[in-house]
Ligand SMILES: Nc1ncnc2c1ncn2[C@@H]1O[C@H](COP(=O)(O)OP(=O)(O)OP(=O)(O)O)[C@@H](O)[C@H]1O
């Protein structure tokens with residue numbers, strides 16, 4: 404049987420406990436064999452100005468995933484054209500791993516902007532999307548409401564965001580519980596987000 408792999412794309416600036424809860428929930432409570440955490444150099448819908456270097460964000464994803472056998476960090480987008488359109492990365496991955504079944508994992512905020520993604524219809528034609536609930540502004544497009552390829556996951560809402568963490572660090576607040584211990588130590592050592 405083909406391996407079913409969940410692709411969890413993100414800026415991960417930085418990776419936080421919310422991301423880990425989602426990735427772990429998906430791999431433990433669904434038909435997925437593995438979840439790959441793919442660090443995106445440049446989200447086409449976000450400004451690059453507040454982003455840490457790719458390799459620092461990847462390093463933090465490695466640190467966060469230590470001890471989680473089924474979670475695999477990936478730098479596959481580092482060598483692809485920027486900004487990174489997910490439809491292109493999916494085509495690349497499917498060619499490289501023809502026997503894997505890939506599905507996408509995203510938070511509900513990303514579902515609300517999915518209609519603005521490049522060739523989102525092509526993505527939905529070939530892949531399922533597992534959506535983790537999240538409180539976010541904006542409306543979900545009608546076409547995604549009862550879509551056969553969009554699976555809404557029933558799981559506890561986690562109110563953590565990388566934006567809040569970056570802002571809190573800049574304001575000299577303690578954010579330790581919001582990050583894996585090794586990620587917090589790395590951010591502190593490197594003086595990130597101050
Ligand atoms: N608390 C959360 N609940 C549900 N989904 C989340 C949560 N945090 C992040 N995600 C999802 O994880 C993926 C990667 O998100 P990202 O790295 O942008 O984190 P973020 O916390 O949303 O960052 P930022 O605040 O910088 O926008 C996206 O699909 C996003 O929807």
Ligand SMILES: O=C(O)c1ccc[n+]([C@@H]2O[C@H](COP(=O)([O-])O)[C@@H](O)[C@H]2O)c1
Pocket residue numbers: 412413414415443445446447448449487488489490513519520521
């Ligand atoms: O393909 C697109 O048009 C597209 C538009 C917006 C976001 N994405 C991807 O969605 C992923 C989540 O982004 P982020 O910044 O919310 O973590 C990241 O891999 C982005 O490249 C992709």
